[in-house]
């Protein structure tokens with residue numbers, strides 16, 4: 001472990017320690033065809049049995065990780081809304097009852113969409129669950145997170161802009177190989193909006209079956225992208241996000257949000273904030289007001305890791321979607337720095353990019369420099385919109401590489417964030433190298449809140465002898481006192 005940390009530290013120093021010398025990867029990917037997998041492929045296999053549940057997926061169902069929302073579709077008739085579950089495989093001591101609904105989208109009629117909240121769960125347990133009836137019933141499992149704890153270790157994977165091509169399948173399989181406990185999804189799910197008429201709904205269904213191999217077992221934390229908007233006036237479909245909202249519920253009331261499009265949750269040692277790039281967010285809008293309050297609820301003593309998900313990147317140096325995140329940057333960047341957000345993950349651009357810790361908050365329209373500058377309080381911005389959808393890669397980066405950009409590569413892939421404790425996490429971006437998973441951009445991440453505090457603590461205590469004499473809990477109380485006495 002020590003060797004791994006040292007190795008990764010050296011990568012960190014070589015990649016982000018030297019200010020303004022970013023790296024544009026020379027790796028050129030031989031492009032696989034970016035075509036959607038045909039509907040009759042086994043990747044979209046319909047489960048056997050009359051009215052068998054399909055498109056099964058789970059997400060966190062509350063604020064603190066003691067609940068899941070389980071969703072599934074029955075194609076022929078409503079069937080049962082019940083989830084049978086328990087702590088032993090094949091022995092389901094508990095039952096929860098959900099709801100069922102369906103909807104139309106132009107001339108497409110959806111299957112029966114079930115959503116069931118399973119709450120009151122124990123932390124850090126493997127639960128087995130069964131849905132459907134008789135010969136058509138299906139069995140799955142999920143693992144609840146550890147109790148909210150600042151030193152809880154936990155592994156997230158981050159995927160964006162996935163779609164349903166062979167590259168998407170490769171990304172999904174690679175992601176599952178990492179053993180990540182939860183998937184943070186940064187928008188643009190199915191790319192069904194690339195189709196028309198009836199096929200839009202059909203491709204939402206095929207995508208649901210496609211991701212079930214992961215999403216029925218590991219919770220996916222959803223955020224919406226532009227491909228979820230589906231504004232189709234020629235079909236008479238003009239209400240944004242209709243397919244998405246019918247199919248992918250989020251636990252928004254638990255974080256006092258008024259919309260499923262933006263919400264927050266705590267999981268293990270992380271506080272995760274999901275924003276909507278395509279809902280109003282300027283001053284006084286519901287999303288702005290909500291985020292203003294939610295950031296005040298973040299307690300780094302309980303959840304040291306503060307992570308923000310959005311679709312449109314704020315810092316991007318690709319020609320694709322350049323400057324599209326600028327309006328959200330103007331509104332929210334100041335808060336991200338003030339609250340010392342650790343990481344902002346985005347998608348949208350079909351390539352990988354990581355920023356240095358920089359901000360452009362000194363600039364206002366009447367004074368200051370209008371250029372991002374190094375800022376220790378700023379998050380690292382990571383664009384991981386490289387899931388592998390049918391639109392292919394965004395191959396043209398701006399030249400020269402801007403000072404704010406630390407590493408960029410136009411390949412498919414996904415990221416993992418392995419939280420070790422309150423001060424350290426291991427980050428990887430994994431290139432999808434024509435079917436092989438190749439860890440490419442890796443570093444040790446220091447927590448924005450506790451790393452600073454632990455350095456202050458070392459100075460405060462002076463020498464290791466005094467440190468050894470202090471008990472762990474007392475150390476924490478000393479850190480708290482120091483943190484309250486330092487404005488930084």
Ligand SMILES: [Fe+2]
Pocket residue numbers: 161188225226227311347348349
């Ligand atoms: Fe997008």
